[in-house]
Amino acid sequence: MTLSEQILDCGKRARVAARQLRLCTTEQKNAGIRAMADELLAAESAILAANAQDLEKAKANGLSGAMLERLKLDPKRLAAMADGVRQVADLPDPVGEIIRDWTRPNGLHIEKKRVPIGVIGIIYESRPNVTSDAAVLCLKTGNATILRGGSESIASNVAIAAALSRGCARAGLPADAILLIPVTDREAVRILCGMDQFLDCIVPRGGKGLIETVVEHARMPVIKHYDGICAMYVDKAADLAMAESLILNAKCQRPGVCNAIETVLVHSAVLEKFATTTGRALLKNGVQLRCDDLALAALSPLAASDSALRTPHSALIVPAKPEDYRTEFLDLILAIKTVDSLDEAIAHIEANGSHHSDCIITADEAAATHFLAEVDSATVYWNASTRFTDGGEFGFGAEIGISTDKLHARGPMGLEELTTYKYLLRGNGQIRG
Helix, strand or coil, X not given: CCHHHHHHHHHHHHHHHHHHHCCCCHHHHHHHHHHHHHHHHHCHHHHHXXXXXXXXXXXHCCCCHHHHHHHCCCHHHHHHHHHHHHHHHHCCXXXXXXXXXXXXXXXXXXXXXXXXXXXXXXXXXXXXXXXXXXXXHHHHCCCEEEEECCHHHHHHHHHHXXXXXXXXXXXXXXXXXXXXXXXXXXXXXXXXXXXXXXXXXXXXXXXXXXXXXXXHHCCCCECCCCCCCEEEEECCCCCHHHHHHHHHHHHHCCCCCCCCEEEEEEEHHHHHHHHHHHHHHHHHCCCEEEECHHHHHHHHHHHHHCHHHHCCHHHHEEECCHXXXXXXXXXXXXXXXXXXXXXXXXXXXXXXXXXXXXXXXXCCHHHHHHHHHHCCCCEEEECCCHHHCCCCCCCCCCCCCEECCCCCCCEECCCHHHEEEEEEEECCCCCCC
């Protein structure tokens, strides 16, 4: 069987499974989801051994530290993965919800009802937890899914998908509800993108190159975000101790993820104090600061006056290039820009950001309200870390991805975003005149 025939066969099987899933009750789906969580933990040794193979190969291929961090699994992360699965079982099932119903003057009754989308393709790169997140969210909403992971996580994905499939089978759900394409040939992506007769939509999760490829070739809707160029604005009324805490969390906790910040905008009125507090803390955490002229002048003396910062931290304070404010570093690198007003900060975010997650740090409620209203991003924060842009943190249990689109989903995609709706009309012989 050729690669094309193999993937088309997956599409046919997934379409059949989707029709069967559409008829499953919430109780049946939840039983399957809990069985999937049990099987993930039961397969811990096999999954971690497979992940170790992937890590060894990735290191040999020169994968960056940030990407290795995204790829790595350990018992704690695997337990968190299983917990995320169970949380989805405990969430309300949106399928079957009557969004609205009304009766027309002629007696025709109309219901707008939430239903599964059908078959969803997920194309993703190094993060093996996506295999679990995607499968469980699709199953909960009655969708079949076809998964195609990246070459760097292929062994992990195969092991995780096998455990999830065993859970499905144990609970009596369709075996083909979760299908993983076990090859890394890039041609598989193009074939999937052309299968509009079987796939209802595609969700790409990964780098900009992958997403651009999917958008170029897809013959069905694509739900996506290209970049996570997230910014924090330190207002003139900011609590600088809070600013330090939020910025360190948003940059340093996991710099290789899309909701980590890449830019900090600092009001000129607090630049000097910001430099000696947050700036110093960032340098001590090994963050390279790419600064505009004013920020460079404020931060550079730190390396001269503080012996703890002279080496190697002095090399971490460098002039910014214009493109630094439009770059997703996914590393311990942060672009710093000085602004003279709230409106200048908002204009910078609108011109250079990716409309993913942006934050204002301020004690001024009027300034915060203005920022929340004017910044046109999927998630906009006041005095909180952008790292909360995550399905689990939003209470969704897990997420299928984060969208910066405006149709059909925006922000972290949970269960509701994996449904569509249809109209059900009940009459007693009405005809249109």
